[in-house]
Amino acid sequence: MDLIDQIKYDEQGLAPAIIQDYINNEVLMVAYMNKEAFKRTLESGRTWFWSRSRKKYWQKGEHSGHIQNLKEILIDCDNDAILIKVEQKKAACHAGYRSCFYRKLEGQEFKVFQKKIFDEKEVYP
Amino acid sequence: MDLIDQIKYDEQGLAPAIIQDYINNEVLMVAYMNKEAFKRTLESGRTWFWSRSRKKYWQKGEHSGHIQNLKEILIDCDNDAILIKVEQKKAACHAGYRSCFYRKLEGQEFKVFQKKIFDEKEVYP
Numbered sequence: 001m002d003l004i005d006q007i008k009y010d011e012q013g014l015a016p017a018i019i020q021d022y023i024n025n026e027v028l029m030v031a032y033m034n035k036e037a038f039k040r041t042l043e044s045g046r047t048w049f050w051s052r053s054r055k056k057y058w059q060k061g062e063h064s065g066h067i068q069n070l071k072e073i074l075i076d077c078d079n080d081a082i083l084i085k086v087e088q089k090k091a092a093c094h095a096g097y098r099s100c101f102y103r104k105l106e107g108q109e110f111k112v113f114q115k116k117i118f119d120e121k122e123v124y125p
Numbered sequence: 126m127d128l129i130d131q132i133k134y135d136e137q138g139l140a141p142a143i144i145q146d147y148i149n150n151e152v153l154m155v156a157y158m159n160k161e162a163f164k165r166t167l168e169s170g171r172t173w174f175w176s177r178s179r180k181k182y183w184q185k186g187e188h189s190g191h192i193q194n195l196k197e198i199l200i201d202c203d204n205d206a207i208l209i210k211v212e213q214k215k216a217a218c219h220a221g222y223r224s225c226f227y228r229k230l231e232g233q234e235f236k237v238f239q240k241k242i243f244d245e246k247e248v249y250p
Contacts, residue, residue, distance in 0.1 A: 075226065
Protein backbone atom coordinates (compact mmCIF):
# COMPACT_ATOMS: atom_id res chain seq x y z
CA MET A 1 0.00 0.00 0.00
CA ASP A 2 1.22 3.43 -0.85
CA LEU A 3 2.53 5.30 2.17
CA ILE A 4 0.08 8.19 1.90
CA ASP A 5 -2.81 5.68 1.87
CA GLN A 6 -1.79 4.28 5.26
CA ILE A 7 -3.35 7.31 6.96
CA LYS A 8 -7.08 7.12 7.72
CA TYR A 9 -8.31 10.52 6.63
CA ASP A 10 -11.67 11.68 8.01
CA GLU A 11 -14.84 12.36 6.01
CA GLN A 12 -13.34 15.70 4.94
CA GLY A 13 -10.24 13.86 3.75
CA LEU A 14 -8.13 15.29 6.58
CA ALA A 15 -5.94 14.04 9.40
CA PRO A 16 -4.56 16.22 12.21
CA ALA A 17 -0.79 16.65 12.19
CA ILE A 18 0.81 17.52 15.51
CA ILE A 19 4.08 19.33 15.01
CA GLN A 20 6.65 18.82 17.72
CA ASP A 21 10.12 20.27 18.26
CA TYR A 22 12.52 17.35 17.69
CA ILE A 23 14.94 18.59 20.32
CA ASN A 24 12.83 19.43 23.39
CA ASN A 25 9.50 17.81 22.42
CA GLU A 26 7.57 21.08 22.72
CA VAL A 27 4.31 20.88 20.78
CA LEU A 28 4.53 23.74 18.28
CA MET A 29 1.24 23.60 16.40
CA VAL A 30 -1.57 21.46 15.06
CA ALA A 31 -2.69 21.66 11.44
CA TYR A 32 -4.35 19.39 8.93
CA MET A 33 -3.07 17.28 6.10
CA ASN A 34 -4.93 15.66 3.27
CA LYS A 35 -3.32 13.11 0.95
CA GLU A 36 -1.74 15.74 -1.26
CA ALA A 37 -0.37 17.76 1.68
CA PHE A 38 1.11 14.60 3.19
CA LYS A 39 2.61 13.71 -0.20
CA ARG A 40 4.16 17.16 -0.57
CA THR A 41 5.53 16.90 2.99
CA LEU A 42 7.17 13.55 2.25
CA GLU A 43 8.57 14.71 -1.07
CA SER A 44 9.89 18.09 0.06
CA GLY A 45 11.08 17.20 3.57
CA ARG A 46 9.16 20.23 4.83
CA THR A 47 5.65 20.49 6.24
CA TRP A 48 2.72 21.18 3.95
CA PHE A 49 -0.87 21.50 5.15
CA TRP A 50 -4.39 22.01 3.91
CA SER A 51 -6.01 25.17 5.25
CA ARG A 52 -9.64 24.46 6.12
CA SER A 53 -10.50 28.17 6.29
CA ARG A 54 -8.64 29.37 3.19
CA LYS A 55 -9.23 26.12 1.29
CA LYS A 56 -5.71 25.96 -0.05
CA TYR A 57 -2.39 24.22 0.43
CA TRP A 58 0.22 26.06 2.44
CA GLN A 59 3.79 25.33 3.36
CA LYS A 60 4.75 26.39 6.86
CA GLY A 61 7.23 29.22 6.45
CA GLU A 62 6.34 30.07 2.85
CA HIS A 63 5.99 33.77 3.72
CA SER A 64 7.93 34.05 6.98
CA GLY A 65 10.84 31.74 6.22
CA HIS A 66 9.99 29.96 9.47
CA ILE A 67 10.09 26.56 7.84
CA GLN A 68 9.90 23.14 9.48
CA ASN A 69 12.40 20.51 8.36
CA LEU A 70 11.21 16.93 8.89
CA LYS A 71 13.03 14.83 11.41
CA GLU A 72 10.60 12.00 12.26
CA ILE A 73 7.07 10.99 11.31
CA LEU A 74 5.01 8.93 13.75
CA ILE A 75 1.50 7.55 13.39
CA ASP A 76 -0.99 6.67 16.10
CA CYS A 77 -2.68 3.34 16.85
CA ASP A 78 -5.81 4.26 14.87
CA ASN A 79 -3.80 5.53 11.88
CA ASP A 80 -5.77 8.77 11.99
CA ALA A 81 -3.34 11.21 13.57
CA ILE A 82 0.20 12.10 12.48
CA LEU A 83 2.95 13.29 14.79
CA ILE A 84 5.80 15.09 13.06
CA LYS A 85 9.03 16.00 14.76
CA VAL A 86 10.71 18.95 13.08
CA GLU A 87 13.57 21.34 13.18
CA GLN A 88 11.66 24.61 13.54
CA LYS A 89 13.30 27.70 12.10
CA LYS A 90 12.69 30.68 14.43
CA ALA A 91 9.05 30.14 15.43
CA ALA A 92 5.94 28.17 14.58
CA CYS A 93 3.30 30.74 15.45
CA HIS A 94 2.27 33.65 13.23
CA ALA A 95 1.50 35.60 16.41
CA GLY A 96 5.19 35.95 17.26
CA TYR A 97 5.66 33.03 19.63
CA ARG A 98 7.78 29.91 19.34
CA SER A 99 4.70 27.69 19.76
CA CYS A 100 1.06 28.30 18.87
CA PHE A 101 0.32 27.05 22.38
CA TYR A 102 1.53 30.21 24.08
CA ARG A 103 -1.41 30.51 26.48
CA LYS A 104 -2.27 28.31 29.41
CA LEU A 105 -5.19 28.07 31.76
CA GLU A 106 -4.78 29.96 35.00
CA GLY A 107 -7.92 29.97 37.08
CA GLN A 108 -10.72 30.63 34.62
CA GLU A 109 -8.60 32.34 31.96
CA PHE A 110 -6.09 31.44 29.30
CA LYS A 111 -3.06 33.65 29.85
CA VAL A 112 0.04 34.24 27.74
CA PHE A 113 3.06 32.61 29.37
CA GLN A 114 5.53 32.50 26.45
CA LYS A 115 7.72 35.40 25.39
CA LYS A 116 7.32 36.89 21.94
CA ILE A 117 10.38 36.18 19.85
CA PHE A 118 9.57 38.18 16.73
CA ASP A 119 7.40 41.10 15.69
CA GLU A 120 4.56 39.55 13.72
CA LYS A 121 3.68 42.89 12.12
CA GLU A 122 7.10 43.02 10.50
CA VAL A 123 7.09 39.39 9.36
CA TYR A 124 3.47 39.32 8.17
CA PRO A 125 2.81 42.94 7.08
CA MET B 126 -17.40 34.20 28.59
CA ASP B 127 -17.64 30.78 30.07
CA LEU B 128 -14.38 28.87 29.89
CA ILE B 129 -15.76 26.02 27.78
CA ASP B 130 -17.05 28.55 25.23
CA GLN B 131 -13.56 29.92 24.63
CA ILE B 132 -12.76 26.90 22.46
CA LYS B 133 -13.74 27.12 18.79
CA TYR B 134 -15.31 23.75 18.15
CA ASP B 135 -15.58 22.63 14.52
CA GLU B 136 -18.81 22.01 12.59
CA GLN B 137 -19.15 18.66 14.37
CA GLY B 138 -18.80 20.47 17.70
CA LEU B 139 -15.34 18.99 18.31
CA ALA B 140 -11.82 20.17 19.00
CA PRO B 141 -8.72 17.96 18.98
CA ALA B 142 -7.05 17.47 22.34
CA ILE B 143 -3.38 16.57 22.28
CA ILE B 144 -2.38 14.73 25.41
CA GLN B 145 1.21 15.17 26.50
CA ASP B 146 3.22 13.71 29.35
CA TYR B 147 3.82 16.60 31.77
CA ILE B 148 7.24 15.29 32.74
CA ASN B 149 9.02 14.49 29.49
CA ASN B 150 6.68 16.15 26.94
CA GLU B 151 6.06 12.89 25.07
CA VAL B 152 2.86 13.14 23.02
CA LEU B 153 0.70 10.31 24.32
CA MET B 154 -2.47 10.46 22.23
CA VAL B 155 -4.88 12.65 20.32
CA ALA B 156 -8.63 12.49 20.93
CA TYR B 157 -11.60 14.81 20.58
CA MET B 158 -13.53 16.93 23.02
CA ASN B 159 -16.87 18.61 22.64
CA LYS B 160 -18.19 21.14 25.15
CA GLU B 161 -19.49 18.52 27.53
CA ALA B 162 -16.28 16.46 27.42
CA PHE B 163 -14.21 19.57 28.10
CA LYS B 164 -16.56 20.48 30.96
CA ARG B 165 -16.25 17.01 32.49
CA THR B 166 -12.46 17.23 32.12
CA LEU B 167 -12.32 20.56 33.94
CA GLU B 168 -14.68 19.40 36.67
CA SER B 169 -13.13 16.01 37.30
CA GLY B 170 -9.45 16.85 36.81
CA ARG B 171 -9.23 13.84 34.50
CA THR B 172 -9.53 13.61 30.73
CA TRP B 173 -12.90 12.97 29.14
CA PHE B 174 -13.45 12.68 25.39
CA TRP B 175 -16.13 12.22 22.78
CA SER B 176 -15.71 9.08 20.73
CA ARG B 177 -16.53 9.83 17.10
CA SER B 178 -16.82 6.13 16.23
CA ARG B 179 -18.80 4.94 19.26
CA LYS B 180 -20.71 8.23 19.62
CA LYS B 181 -20.34 8.34 23.37
CA TYR B 182 -18.36 10.03 26.13
CA TRP B 183 -15.42 8.15 27.56
CA GLN B 184 -13.00 8.82 30.32
CA LYS B 185 -9.45 7.73 29.62
CA GLY B 186 -8.74 4.85 31.98
CA GLU B 187 -12.37 4.07 32.80
CA HIS B 188 -11.77 0.36 32.05
CA SER B 189 -8.01 0.03 32.33
CA GLY B 190 -7.36 2.30 35.29
CA HIS B 191 -4.82 4.08 33.10
CA ILE B 192 -6.19 7.49 33.94
CA GLN B 193 -4.77 10.89 33.06
CA ASN B 194 -4.62 13.51 35.81
CA LEU B 195 -4.64 17.09 34.55
CA LYS B 196 -1.54 19.17 35.07
CA GLU B 197 -1.83 22.00 32.53
CA ILE B 198 -4.24 23.06 29.80
CA LEU B 199 -2.97 25.13 26.88
CA ILE B 200 -4.85 26.55 23.92
CA ASP B 201 -3.54 27.44 20.48
CA CYS B 202 -3.58 30.78 18.67
CA ASP B 203 -6.75 29.91 16.75
CA ASN B 204 -8.54 28.65 19.87
CA ASP B 205 -9.36 25.43 18.04
CA ALA B 206 -6.89 22.94 19.49
CA ILE B 207 -6.29 22.01 23.12
CA LEU B 208 -3.00 20.77 24.54
CA ILE B 209 -3.31 18.97 27.85
CA LYS B 210 -0.34 17.99 29.97
CA VAL B 211 -1.13 15.04 32.19
CA GLU B 212 0.22 12.63 34.70
CA GLN B 213 -0.36 9.38 32.81
CA LYS B 214 -0.94 6.28 34.91
CA LYS B 215 0.83 3.31 33.29
CA ALA B 216 0.09 3.86 29.59
CA ALA B 217 -2.03 5.88 27.20
CA CYS B 218 -2.45 3.33 24.43
CA HIS B 219 -4.93 0.46 24.48
CA ALA B 220 -2.48 -1.52 22.37
CA GLY B 221 -0.07 -1.89 25.30
CA TYR B 222 2.30 0.99 24.66
CA ARG B 223 3.05 4.10 26.71
CA SER B 224 2.05 6.34 23.79
CA CYS B 225 -0.38 5.79 20.93
CA PHE B 226 2.42 7.02 18.68
CA TYR B 227 4.45 3.82 18.98
CA ARG B 228 5.28 3.53 15.28
CA LYS B 229 7.54 5.72 13.22
CA LEU B 230 8.34 5.97 9.56
CA GLU B 231 11.41 4.05 8.45
CA GLY B 232 11.87 4.09 4.71
CA GLN B 233 8.40 3.45 3.30
CA GLU B 234 6.96 1.74 6.38
CA PHE B 235 5.70 2.63 9.82
CA LYS B 236 7.55 0.39 12.27
CA VAL B 237 7.02 -0.21 15.98
CA PHE B 238 9.84 1.38 17.98
CA GLN B 239 8.35 1.48 21.49
CA LYS B 240 8.35 -1.44 23.92
CA LYS B 241 5.07 -2.90 25.09
CA ILE B 242 4.58 -2.20 28.76
CA PHE B 243 1.41 -4.17 29.41
CA ASP B 244 -0.53 -7.08 27.92
CA GLU B 245 -3.54 -5.48 26.27
CA LYS B 246 -5.40 -8.80 26.19
CA GLU B 247 -5.34 -8.96 29.97
CA VAL B 248 -6.31 -5.31 30.49
CA TYR B 249 -9.00 -5.19 27.78
CA PRO B 250 -10.30 -8.78 27.68
